[in-house]
Amino acid sequence: MRIMDGPPGARTGAAPLLAVDVAGIRCANPVWAASGCAGYGRELAAAWPLSALGALCVKGTSLEPWRGNPGPRVAETACGMLNAIGLQNPGVDHLLTRDLPWLVRQGTAVVVNIVGRTIEEYAAVARRLGDAPAGAVAGVELNISCPNVREGGLQFGADLGAAAEVTAAVREATSLPLLVKLSPNVTDVAAFAAAVERAGADGVSLINTLLGMRIDVAARRPILANLTGGLSGPACKPVALRMVWEVAGSVSIPVVGIGGIATGLDAAEFLLAGASAVQVGTAIFRDPWAPVRVRDELEAWLRAQGMASAREAVGAGRP
Amino acid sequence: MRIMDGPPGARTGAAPLLAVDVAGIRCANPVWAASGCAGYGRELAAAWPLSALGALCVKGTSLEPWRGNPGPRVAETACGMLNAIGLQNPGVDHLLTRDLPWLVRQGTAVVVNIVGRTIEEYAAVARRLGDAPAGAVAGVELNISCPNVREGGLQFGADLGAAAEVTAAVREATSLPLLVKLSPNVTDVAAFAAAVERAGADGVSLINTLLGMRIDVAARRPILANLTGGLSGPACKPVALRMVWEVAGSVSIPVVGIGGIATGLDAAEFLLAGASAVQVGTAIFRDPWAPVRVRDELEAWLRAQGMASAREAVGAGRP
Amino acid sequence: MEAPGPAGGPDRRRRSPWVREEALVLAQDQGGPDWFRLLLRAPRIAPLAWPGQFLQVAVRPVATGLPGPAGAPDLAGSDPLLPRPLSICTLDPEGGSLSVVYRVAGRGTALLASARPGERLALLGPLGLSFPDPGGAASRPLHLVGGGLGIPPLACAAAWARAGGRRPQALLGARGAAGLAGAAEVAACGAPVQAVTEDGSAGVRGLVTDVLRERLAPGDEVWSCGPPAMLAAVQRLCAAQGAEAWLCVERAMACGFGVCLGCAVARSDGGGFLRACVDGPVFRAGDVDVAEPRR
Amino acid sequence: MEAPGPAGGPDRRRRSPWVREEALVLAQDQGGPDWFRLLLRAPRIAPLAWPGQFLQVAVRPVATGLPGPAGAPDLAGSDPLLPRPLSICTLDPEGGSLSVVYRVAGRGTALLASARPGERLALLGPLGLSFPDPGGAASRPLHLVGGGLGIPPLACAAAWARAGGRRPQALLGARGAAGLAGAAEVAACGAPVQAVTEDGSAGVRGLVTDVLRERLAPGDEVWSCGPPAMLAAVQRLCAAQGAEAWLCVERAMACGFGVCLGCAVARSDGGGFLRACVDGPVFRAGDVDVAEPRR
């Protein structure tokens, strides 16, 4: 397999099959890299051209730099892993001045995952993204679902009113396409999707990680310093797929599916359930080439199914 | 390893190490078989004496026989499986007249998992259990958490008020030890535990399955006839353990840990997190001897840790 | 729960106590583009087994001799989580061996195809109810009707019928010649084989039921295994002709020994569901609705 | 993010482009009660590697030649999900081979121990920053200080130092003789070895730092790898003596190439965290707080 090395446009000509527009984010293909699993793209760019991605969601970015949690921060589980990174990131200014200009040159759509401790901080990050050159930021992914920070995570993602409020504030602060990233740690994820839709979201992405734990039986204490962490990887895929199915059936904005996607057929399941695009996260740790492989396998599947475009698959598994 | 073949009492003498009392249910050891994963014990009894179990939770039992869902009812996932059995069962009369007398002779504590479509039905099943000979039923496990039925499952398990109400009604209807089996498909499982504690539960058991889905990409539709199903097995263990940790830290009634337990060390994790006993479910499908193996491995671990009793491990992983 | 009561004659199916055994892979060979034969030494299970019964096969070899950390017996891991149900194809109770013939249908069977001689596979079995005991009706015609991966269990079935004094005739169908997995074993077990292929690449062109229709007489006995559509056609044909039919029904399974209720087969009388794993997989045709609702 | 700026002299650590390679298992042998040596043919990775760098090793062999169903490339499955980081022990860039020496610490390494010659293991590497280039200071004393499973990377480090004209001296510690995993390789790579064991079963009785204290002079250079407590002691000793120390620090990892931020190592200046995988694993002693907060 030859990895493309032109800009997305180059591929669009060759394979319009894969091109998608998600909530106003135009992508060469529906396979994105998930936030926190691809850094700011530099490491992966050493392996393959980032333009092979539909979009890259950068690590959760805050107004000021965040330290993150002490270690251990990761632990493996059956077909999955727990992480409690705690949103370590160098802040939005670093992104704007250092990483974004470089990313733009790589020719991939950049989606900025934003985090904050307060509604004002979220809005401020979104506003700061307005300082980027036009077109540099393809979209904003509002992360109200990190289970690993005391403030700025589930406090917004598990409260319908707060979710709507922060969405509305960020909507005010930016005219960029706005995705809201939902938490699976709620009773009724469709209600959250509906709430943020009403508050002005252009799309939703889900799932973020499921809150989980492991205990070291020899040391007799939780393995992660943070005690709990977020479960990701194939283990969480059935839950993610069910939530995408529920949400896609209840809102009219596009849905980006995330959770345990490691193969093209995994991606196909999410498209059939109603996702317009998918994100590959944990699979990257196992195989840095995973997003490119997923894209190629998805393309092969679409062709085998005789589908004329990825859009044709979206929701095609629904009754 | 020789499997004991006397009544629990015989073992209690030999290994008081493992004996536990959970919410008034006296067990030879803290390893139970989970509801729906051991039927009514007859099939497993062909492999090993049921008296090796701490307790056996029978299949969810309703007032009248329930048909269950059409197939396919099961599908494998990464390190887990989905089921949508739909609580097929022959009803409480069948249990009382056919299975319970036989079970009592096996010398294991019998916990009856009860289900209903309405609060009245739940209460009626509990009341009928009063017709059993004294001591035949060791306890009731009130299942308000089956994700696979329209009525009588999450309708109670995902609504704080309804959960309390059905608990109170069943409490009224029986004087047997009462466990309430909680759903993981909620935002705040500890709130449910607190609500049922206030309503009269003697203990809680958790987790029931996580709602999930798989799609057949060739057929382009969900694999399960019921569309969604419940995720069980090792994949869900980190979520289960985290919920047990949360609940054990917030109620004063005992907690029975369930979810992905397949080894003695898995069981140890749940005990350290605060569970007084554990249930083995899906692991039985992979290895019918799993509960006995888990018990023996747990015993070996307790000895290696120099613990004088299983009770000593309960909560010992908490700060 | 017990097996359903007989409705139309004595229930001659057999059940066995099941055991767990780490069977030794004696040989594995590829029989067609997508199917394999696996010969196993299973001295505990083989003597207990009857034709029509199946095994739950763990698709990854047992991890023996690993320097495992204490208390972590599950080194092989839990992916795939569940064993795979496979019918017994040939059976040598005295020699303590048996074989399965299987199609690579997905990941589990693909992993199984990588098992090498000398490795050990964990089996649970023999499971389920067998075909009915063939003895005591030497002159009664017995048709073994198999389609695709329903053919393999008819091999030991043929041998059993022969041993019981019967003269079974096999009608084995597939899309093409390459799909006649296990047909050679059926013939070797003593049943004359008429192959029937949809593309005519082996035997006669058509469907097994086309040929069965010509051969079947009232009072005949039919043992059949194959895809749901074929079983349904056999069922109709036998009902119309007044023949006694026994169908081996496959369903997605979790446990394979009766505790999960995953393998539901609808009762034909509308009275709910039976379990393919313990109430079958061989059912009297009249007792069940073989068409799986969804796939 | 780039490697931290040098604080006290030029940063002579090397980084390599990393690649993926399905390496051939040439040999595997058990070196002690709980540790193994694994020799791999990795003609792409070996020529790129520098001592101190590590590999991400998939613990299950690549499932090659399986008749896989189309579109399911991940036959091996995802349990264990993550590869395991292992340091390069010996290195033959021209021959295209390398070895790792590892302890069976849990399920992943236990599975790795079942890899057999002829099988292929997926590797990612070489990862991280190497020990500092040893060249250009021929007369400067270099102490290689290793403890337990921190010993293996000092083998190729010794060879590199020798090739750079240095005369490295190795101080290798373990609880007992059986724990000196990789000590033979270090010696074979040209560094005279002084073993130090806590029970006195090999070399002198005591801790490596006891011996290092006697040998160390201001201006000396120390490369060290081992458990956190040992590294912390080496760090203190070198700071007190005015020696330059480079420490190879291990942390639980997910990706191993810098994207997950799982492998946090606290900066000694309080300025947050570095990544063990790309900002290390070899760090200048003064830059990091080697004690892992929790375990």
Ligand SMILES: Cc1cc2nc3c(=O)[nH]c(=O)nc-3n(C[C@H](O)[C@H](O)[C@H](O)COP(=O)(O)OP(=O)(O)OC[C@H]3O[C@@H](n4cnc5c(N)ncnc54)[C@H](O)[C@@H]3O)c2cc1C
């Ligand atoms: C009692 C019984 C006996 C069987 N005997 C044989 C046999 O002798 N030879 C043989 O080749 N196959 C047999 N099967 C079918 C075999 O069990 C499945 O093909 C196998 O489980 C597929 O596993 P997999 O991991 O390769 O595929 P998966 O990835 O699990 O699935 C691949 C495809 O197989 C389907 N499938 C999964 N489980 C079953 C099932 N239990 N029955 C039917 N389809 C299923 C799935 O829907 C999917 O389309 C039997 C099944 C049963 C229930």
Ligand SMILES: Cc1cc2nc3c(=O)[nH]c(=O)nc-3n(C[C@H](O)[C@H](O)[C@H](O)COP(=O)(O)OP(=O)(O)OC[C@H]3O[C@@H](n4cnc5c(N)ncnc54)[C@H](O)[C@@H]3O)c2cc1C
């Ligand atoms: C850069 C680097 C180089 C390493 N080089 C070597 C080497 O050359 N030889 C060697 O034997 N080991 C080395 N290790 C440690 C090795 O990676 C772990 O022992 C291994 O990952 C354990 O995997 P497991 O599945 O067997 O055990 P698990 O079941 O995952 O864990 C077993 C125990 O190991 C601990 N552990 C898990 N991951 C790590 C980790 N990354 N570092 C330290 N402890 C961990 C766990 O806390 C647990 O107590 C290195 C680690 C790193 C980060």
Ligand SMILES: Cc1cc2nc3c(=O)[nH]c(=O)nc-3n(C[C@H](O)[C@H](O)[C@H](O)COP(=O)(O)O)c2cc1C
């Ligand atoms: C190490 C790690 C770091 C993550 N960081 C972020 C983050 O910064 N922002 C965010 O929205 N999601 C973050 N996530 C969640 C992922 O983007 C994704 O939603 C989740 O991992 C499920 O997908 P997966 O199973 O493909 O990994 C992180 C996940 C992991 C594993």
Ligand SMILES: Cc1cc2nc3c(=O)[nH]c(=O)nc-3n(C[C@H](O)[C@H](O)[C@H](O)COP(=O)(O)O)c2cc1C
């Ligand atoms: C096939 C199947 C049937 C089940 N039936 C019931 C049931 O009738 N009542 C109930 O409370 N839980 C039922 N459960 C849930 C289990 O008791 C248990 O809570 C869950 O499976 C998680 O544990 P595990 O991972 O060990 O299986 C069922 C689970 C499975 C897999």
Ligand code: FES
């Ligand atoms: S497969 Fe479990 S009851 Fe049949």
Ligand code: FES
């Ligand atoms: S292990 Fe992922 S950043 Fe270091």
